Amino acid sequence: MISSIFRALRLTIISLVFFSGVYTLVIYGAAQLAPGKGKGDTIVSNGHRYYTNIGQAFTSDGYFNSRPSAVGYNAAGSGGSNKGPTNAAYLAEVQARIDTFLVHNPGVGKADIPVELVTASGSGLDPDLTVKAATIQVKRIAMQRHISEAALNQLIRRYTAKPMLGPDRVNVLQLNLALDRLQPKL
Amino acid sequence: MSKELPGIILMFVLTLALAVPLGKYIARMYSGERSWTDKIFNPVERLFFRLSGIDPHKEMNWKEHMKHMLIINLVWFLSGMLVLMTQQYLPLNPDGNPNMSADLAFNTSISFVVNCNLQHYSGETGLSYLSQLFLMFLQFVSAGTGMAAAALLFNALKTRTTEKLGNFYDYFLKSCTRILLPLSVIVALVLLFNGTPMTFAGKDTITNLQGDTVQVSTGPAAAFIAIKHIGTNGGGFFGANAAHPFENPNYLTNMVLMMAQMIVPFAMIFALGYYLKRKKFAWVVFSVMTIGFLMLVIPNILMETRGNPLSAHMGIDMSKGAMEGKETRFGAAATGFWSIVTTVISTGSVNGMHDSTMPLSGMNELIAMMVNCFYGGCGVGILNFFIFIILAVFISGLMVGRTPEFMGKKIEAREMKIAMIVALLHPLLILAGTALAMALPQYTASTLSNPGFHGFSQALYEYTSSAANNGSGFEGLGDNTPWWNISTGIVLLLSRFLPIIGPVAIAGSLAAKKYTPESAGTLKTDSGTFGLMLFAVIAIVAALSFFPALTLGPIAEFFSLK
Incomplete structure (x- = not known):
């Protein structure tokens, strides 16, 4: 033994x-x-280094906003909301996000708000938006930055990854970096 | 959706196409046939055995197998406790993470020894890199332990009468070095070239484009994530598991990780067929498992892509489905698919949060773990399924009035008793655990993060995941408390070792019996009829015992969705 x-x-x-x-x-x-x-993959822009795959909080109206995050894009403590689908507090939160979005995006109808823009991701660090979730923000950004909507739509098309399999997606960081290059922050 | 469905089908078909030849390789390896890989692995394994003083050629009976398995598992458990409770003083801790409390270390160490990887901590703040690497070691050896037990089963079912069933250490080490290691290297390389970190540097501090300062956790993740899936362990390097963009950077890695967790359980089924020269029987087993798998996975893909009706009532665009807790790069369909793959197989890694899936998706995830043998974990999946085979052979034998036989060996009272004990242990641990947790709200009520039926589901899920050695969770549960750490720790231990020892004991007892060649009177086990019988037994024994508990949780929640 x-x-x-x-x-x-x-x-x-x-x-x-x-x-x-x-x-x-x-x-x-x-x-x-x-x-x-x-x-990890990084992007260097204007002397700053960013992680391509780690989503960042973009909350300002002049940027393409990223998805809600249960952990506030804390890349040292990833996680989802873990709220159940019938949880009343959770549903109220989604409703509040819809209302906030409508206030910040005049001219956008409620029926056009894609669900991914008012729900938190699994990691809390989702680096991407769907094409629709980016496009729906064009009107607001055009107004804020005084750029034509056409130029913004073109930008989205350029930064849309279309993998052979799996959903199309736009990396929010790359998109916003390109936005700043198109017209430096006001 | 148009581009998401082909991805899912491709994952499954590719895995199957790779699993058949891998199964053949595994069968040859366990039966000790020569192969071209001997040149590489023989010297390595000889070194292992020389340095540890173990003779891998000494044949053992089933009891000796189990004795050595338990001894070495105990060594792993104790060293795990030691490392986790002193990690603060040990090297490779650039983030300065503190020692684990005794109850959390107890839970974590057991959880990784038993191939479960239930995690009551988050990797970013709870572990040093040294601890991560130690747990990675456990991910290899725990998968190897399960496979060694399955190899013993294969050996015992051969057509001869014997007590000598190979050597535990031989099976164990070969499983680790010749299957788990090479596959893990391949997966790790794919991850590396897609942006998963593999570094020993601590947290990085960066300034975001908007000007906020954030810290980014990294670490030696690629090596860990590879074996976590190949070994059906499932414990995440980071808190968000395979939803984290470092663990699973894109759809390609998502496919590779998905295939990585399916391949060994698939291959073990075909290995059984090649080893016993009963390929048709292997296909019957695979078909029964696949039918069960499809019955769970198809509804989940549909429910997740359809989305939450309560969000739909708010009048928004629901075309992407139930996106709460899901990542854009995978989408709802692939996440729904993963949610069942990871629960039928005992992986338990997640690429989206199960707590936020639809009520009946949550139910299917629970059923997958309650059945726990549609493919199942590395090695143990076959063992769990073997119990149902024994039950099905016995019941159908009685139905046609013949002595029940399997692979030419009579199944008698002793085997049946063991099979019933093992089959009933699973519901007992899950239901008694959940009942206790509900009866003692002073320990549990405040840890349930969702109200009502879903809160009950959270507790039920935690015990189901523990008893299935799965490791996924309804992660909203505040599970780092002494109650959850200790109670699930005990469930983990019992539900790992008894379901290994039980089938192995049956196998040992069958191997020692006289072999009677098949005759016209033998019940054919490689037929569709027997497959159907097997499925019925699984449905009755496993699924129905849980039905009352499921009505209190996910089913009740479903009806409140209006």
Whole structure:
């Protein structure tokens, strides 16, 4: 019995070295060959570095707003709302988001607000918008920035990723960076 | 939707196409046939055994197998506790995360040893990188343990009479080095080239475009996420699991991770067929599992793409479906698909929050874990299914008035008793656990984050996920309390080891019996009729025992949706 325990302990140590150590180092080594060198994809703009895949809070009317986040886009504490579909407090929150959106986006009808723009994502860090969720904000941004709606729609088209499989999406950060290049922040 | 459905079908078909040859490879590996991979792996495994003083050629009976399995699992559990409770003083902790409390370390260590990966912490704030890497080690070896038990089962069902059923350490190590490791390397590489981090640097501080300062957690994630899926473990590196854009950056990685969790459970079914030279039987098993899987997954895809009727009443555009708790890059269809894949298989990773899925989607997720054998986890899926095979053989044997036989061995009272105990243990742990939690609201009421029926579902889900060794959650539950940590910890232990020991004991007892060749009087187990019988037994034993509990939670919530 005792000798079995010792043998199990020795096997544990050597497997620990192998699976936690050697395997990790192999993948770490491979990471140095990957874009971003294992530190995640980044964009550098105006001397600032951003993570392409980590969504940011865009709340100002002059930017394409990102989706609601249960954790306020805290990239050191990801998570969803975990509110159930019949939870009254949750439904009131969605209703409040719809009302706020209508106030900030005059001229947009309620029936056109896409559901993804008033519901929080799973990670709280969703970097993307659907095409519709970006397009619905064009009128507001055009007014705020004095750019033509056509120019904004064209911008959205340019930054829409159309993968072979899976939904089309627009990276909000890339879109807003392009927006700032089109017309520097007021 | 037009581009989302082909993605889902492709994931399933591709996995199946890869699983058949992988199954053949696994069967050859467990039966000790030579293969070209020997050149690479033999020296590595010899080194393991030399340094640990283990003789991998010494054959064991089933009891010795289980003894060695329990001993080494105990070693892992205790070392896990030690690492988690002292991580603050150990290296590789750039974010300065504190030690775990004793009850949380108890839960976490058990949870990773038993291949469940229930997580009552968030990776960003709860673990050092060293602890993450230790848990990653457990993700390898816990999957290897399940597969070793399945290999013993394969061996025991061979047509001969014996007590010697191979060597536990041999099966275990080969599963880790020859299956889990190479597959994990492939998946990790895909992740790396799609933007998943693999770094030892701590949190990064950046200034957002709007001018806010935020911290971004990173870490050696790619290596971890690969084995988490290949080993059907499911524990996230980050709190949001595979919904996190670092863990699962795009639709391609989503497909790869989905396939990664299906491939070994699929392959094990075909491995059984190749190993016993009963390919048709393997296809019967696969078909029964797939029918059950489709009955759960199709409604979920439909319900999630249709969305929440209560949001629809608000008069907004619902075309993207139930997007609460879901990511734009995956969409509702792929998230609905994942929600069932991860629950029929005991992975438990999520790419969208189950707590926010529609009431009946939540019910299907629960049923998937209550049945717990439509594919099932690495190795243990086959063991769970084996119990139902025994029950089905016995019942159908009695129906036609013949002695029940499986693979030429008589099934008698002893095997039936064990099978019934194992089959009833699962509902007992889930229902008694939930009942206790409801009877003691002073410990649990304040932890339920949703009111009414959904709150009950949260507690039911937690025990179901624990008993199925699944690890997903209705994560709104405030589960880092002594009550949840200790009670689910106990459920985890019982529901891991008894459902391994039970089937293995049956297998051991069958192997020792006299082999009677098939005759005209033998009940054919590789037929559609038997498949139907199997399905009926699963539906009656597993699903119906849970029906009353389901009416109190998700079904009641569904009727309140008006």
